[in-house]
Amino acid sequence: MSIEWIAADWGTSHLRVWAMQGGNVLDQAQSDKGMGKLPKDGFQNALLELIDDWLGDAPVDVVACGMVGARQGWVEAPYSAVPTAPVPETPIRVPNTDPRIRAFVVPGLKQAAPPDVMRGEETQIAGFLSGRKNWDGVICLPGTHTKWVQVSADEVVSFRTFMTGEMFSLLSEQSVLRHSVSDGWDQDAFAEATADTLSKPEQMAARLFGLRASDLLNADDPGAARARLSGYLIGAELAATRPYWLGQQIAIIGADNLSKIYAHALKQQGAFAEIANNTQATLEGLRQARNRTRQTA
């Protein structure tokens, strides 16, 4: 097995690595040693734990994207300001690493007004746009902090971040709603709830406690309550992003299940979205970032 380089997606909660030969995956590994759990001097060991078997005598490039580039990360990779190509800068070299690796971190993007930041998604966007010359439209990257990104002429023009995923976790696991929301899913309940807050976003705040009250009074199906909670939050997000997606070409890059949920919600509104391959976008974006490091090396 001849490993050329190593790709790393290093977020707040997880680290995923791939042993690469050009654009082909030879091996992969992951751990829960995300940026949020590591001290400043813990990053290299967390990485080596996963890739040690892949290393030989010659130094191998490791190219990482995500929160690993935050101030509290391995090395701070300053943001590039939009409008800009998604990965306009050469990734930042991590100083003083183990001699068997040369590690790089991809810079994130920032927007001055309204203030916003991203780390990691810029790499997926670069990967998605590769091979789609002159793709204009909006990219939705659902997750803990969902991003909506306006793309034109191969540049990120603007973007907005929504805490929808984090709010769903907090409300379903830690609020009073945890007693009424459990596993399961009811697509009709989701569709109804999404349409409800999309058309009347000011009612979102009024709907949430209703999930608990309705359960107490009517002993509701907790799977339906889960779908409704998700629908209320995603409906509010779609109401806020309507100027982004209305009449635009739309792509979704994210976990399979969540991408389908967003695509369903958009389809209800007559908007059709392409679901792109998440991992493929990440790896292609990291491959491009690596090519930059080689041009300047």
Add this chain to the structure above:
Amino acid sequence: MSIEWIAADWGTSHLRVWAMQGGNVLDQAQSDKGMGKLPKDGFQNALLELIDDWLGDAPVDVVACGMVGARQGWVEAPYSAVPTAPVPETPIRVPNTDPRIRAFVVPGLKQAAPPDVMRGEETQIAGFLSGRKNWDGVICLPGTHTKWVQVSADEVVSFRTFMTGEMFSLLSEQSVLRHSVSDGWDQDAFAEATADTLSKPEQMAARLFGLRASDLLNADDPGAARARLSGYLIGAELAATRPYWLGQQIAIIGADNLSKIYAHALKQQGAFAEIANNTQATLEGLRQARNRTRQTA
């Protein structure tokens, strides 16, 4: 000291008791032994710990309101359905208590459509309305789960619950915003944020992450971020409750600081609210509930 009866406000997180002679307070005590922390057989001891010194040979009435009457509480006190007087039923007697007390729990209220419930606020409403014959208007009871209550002809006509307080706690203490929100308050930032989501409620979801991003990019004042977070959430609540409060007589019953924040936000919208004394409303409501137990005893 001649104690006639004991008033108890027993919520999810706290227990407060008052030694009463008619409507006068002779002594008071409190603990953090709220309903949420007690097993089914732990209620009597949690109460006796606070009131033991007040008890003599003759049995004393203890009248309690709040989550103590939930299914997981000391005794389940079934809800009364609106429209109804706030305390239409005789409080439920707790069976098999220590012979030195006769304990009663005030039933809550329920609403079928939209589904909603309350426990504790009905007692404060009864207390507030006492001595205000034919008070028509809307009562706001801010807290973890803020209630907006429409009152007419001495009856609760309808009500809605908002998880604003709980969402503020979760977002400011447990979400990514915890890094950017700390102590302090900026009234101008609050006013601006409230007006913002009140006029554009669909933007609430878009605003939240902006607090984090703005801090990262501009090193904002964390006290201003706290006021903005509160303003966004309360603005969304006021947008949803506009049909309740617009052009109505308004009273606020709640903790002093929070009541003032709500009154400020309403005043910005040209709506003037009376801030009622929280404890006085609770004690007067419990006194009325106790009178019912004596009429039927």
